[in-house]
Amino acid sequence: MVGLVVASHGRLADELVATARQIVGDLPRVATLSVEPHSSPDEIRAQLKSAVKSVDDGEGVLVFADLIGGSPCTQSLSLCQQVRIEVLTGVNLPMLLKANSLRGQVSLVDLAHQLAQYGQKHITCASDALRARAPAA
């Protein structure tokens, strides 16, 4: 099973996983990483490496970073040639939930591509969608 690592500035990663567990219950092989203001790039990289290792059963690991170009993202990218990971940015709850239901069915690379699309598709202006469907008042 593909492992999951959620990496963020501050406590977003922990809370996102806690929220996901609240919705779907058990979430196996998931690790989180919080980057704090005092963390050095080397520390972040070492923490990422051990987080990846802790959830990798040989099928590779998907890293969800919060912000493209941010430290969780760039430090993950620096590991790409050493360990088998794919890195997604702009993590949101829908893509994390989908990752959990989809892994086991598709390869790491396919999972990453599908989730990048899925995460974007689930950002909507929902009130517009409602107005388009609702009968005019």
Added chain:
Amino acid sequence: MIVLSRIDNRLIHGQVIEAWLPHLRVRRLVVADDATAHDLMAQAAMGLAVPESVEVVHVAIDALDARALSADAVPTLILFRDVSGAVRARQHGLPDGRLTVGNVHAGPGRHAVSRSVFLTADEAAQLDALGASGMDVVIQAVPSEAPLKVPRAA
């Protein structure tokens, strides 16, 4: 035109991209860093989220041409990984101007001077010396944070 020099051990990252680039309307971002000057993977990763309107330049510190960067009107932000990098650049002709200390990570022998800046006694003395030499040295992670004076070296 150099609008800011900054010490940040994360080099290009969220605070730089989301806060400093728009705040100073930066059009040229210079990473003066020996470790990444020839590391194309690291450069590619760092450059991912930099807007296309901003030119990114990677140079080793000894190759930094501060005079050329000052000579045109392109608003330029220079990043250094650590205090010693800024000191070396100053010796190589980094002109007077503001030097912001943004992120210097915690570690043994380092004392907190802000949430994100932890200095050794040596580094505090070096920053003092940079200030005494005419640079305007402050501690500031993001533009919305009030700049702090660097505490006097003990």
